[in-house]
Amino acid sequence: MPKALSRLLIGALVGLVVLGVIVFFVGNAWFGLPVGAQGPEQPIAFPHTVHAGSVESGGLGLDCTFCHRNVDKGAAATVPSVQQCMFCHSKVTGEGxxxxxALAEITKLRTAAEQGEPISWVRVHRLPDHVQFVHDVHIRYLMESPDVIVNSTPAIRQDGTVDAAQTCSTCHGQVATMAKVKQVRALKMGDCVDCHRANNAPTDCAACHY
Ligand code: HEC
Ligand code: HEC
Ligand code: HEC
Ligand code: HEC
Ligand code: HEC
Structure with a gap:
């Protein structure tokens, strides 16, 4: 085979491989689904069912914003500190x-509190570093647009708006029924852009990328 021809063939092959890799990554960013049907194991088996589950279902019925206090105020929702847990668990020991x-898991929490150690919760949702996401603007928009909320039937107030806690299901599903939190929505680029387009939110690259 002439040298020029084999070079051409190799060039074409390399090109195909490079193209394949690009198609894979772009396709993954646009359409990929969360990996794994189950959420990660946490250092303490904290059940949302017990804390956020409705009183009728045997839960405490705590509001999502009672613990995720920053969710309608800034970019990150934030997870409560050990001190916030101890507000109840200095008394609720799990005994009996x-x-x-309960006893074994709450003991882990109380030990961390005694030692002044934070709990290293494993992140369930995590966007790549080059993507920017902000909770507050989404929560505020959904509070005023209950018809955009999915995965639940929100309780609509007299003025047509809903509580912040009613909006979470749109991206996180029914967390109050999850013993262990798992990701239920893709939250990949295609998913974000589709919703932005449908709601007249910005779709230019700089809106979401640093
Ligand atoms: C008593 C406090 C408490 C309440 C109430 C609570 N959460 Fe949480 N939440 C936590 C803790 C602690 C974690 C971290 C451990 C875990 O992932 O289970 C967490 C994790 C999460 C995560 C996963 C975060 C990640 O890493 O991606 C989501 C989503 C979430 N909560 C949503 C909600 C929603 C929605 C509600 C209301 C239905 C709610 N939470 C009520 C304490 C709480
Ligand atoms: C408003 C009060 C309150 C707050 C705040 C609270 N808890 Fe609880 N928690 C309870 C009660 C009540 C129970 C049920 C205890 C029982 O079964 O006897 C419970 C149960 C638990 C259990 C045992 C679940 C089981 O059945 O295995 C764990 C673990 C736990 N809590 C961790 C936490 C952590 C971590 C935080 C902070 C992020 C927290 N709790 C915040 C009231 C609270
Ligand atoms: C428009 C979609 C959307 C809505 C609505 C939404 N979230 Fe999130 N949430 C996300 C995304 C995306 C991430 C991952 C962010 C990252 O990795 O930077 C996330 C991460 C989180 C986390 C873990 C990281 C952090 O920000 O502290 C918690 C906790 C959380 N969400 C709770 C909530 C609660 C509670 C609500 C409702 C009050 C809510 N989210 C509403 C999309 C959403
Ligand atoms: C439920 C529909 C919906 C989903 C899903 C959604 N967004 Fe949004 N987003 C909006 C709306 C609507 C706005 C504009 C809110 C406003 O300005 O009132 C917005 C605003 C934003 C902003 C602020 C833009 C600016 O310049 O003001 C960022 C950043 C953002 N979204 C990123 C994301 C990312 C990243 C994802 C996917 C992980 C995502 N969004 C998923 C509806 C959505
Ligand atoms: C509404 C928010 C949003 C907008 C607008 C947006 N992106 Fe993205 N983009 C994302 C998210 C979220 C991811 C991460 C997907 C994932 O988890 O892999 C991403 C990932 C990417 C990646 C990395 C692919 C990979 O697999 O790592 C590239 C490249 C990219 N976007 C380019 C663009 C370009 C170019 C534009 C403008 C035409 C744009 N994005 C507009 C949200 C957005």
Missing amino acids: STSPT
């Missing part, structure tokens, strides 16, 4: 609980 796991 009907739940077989």
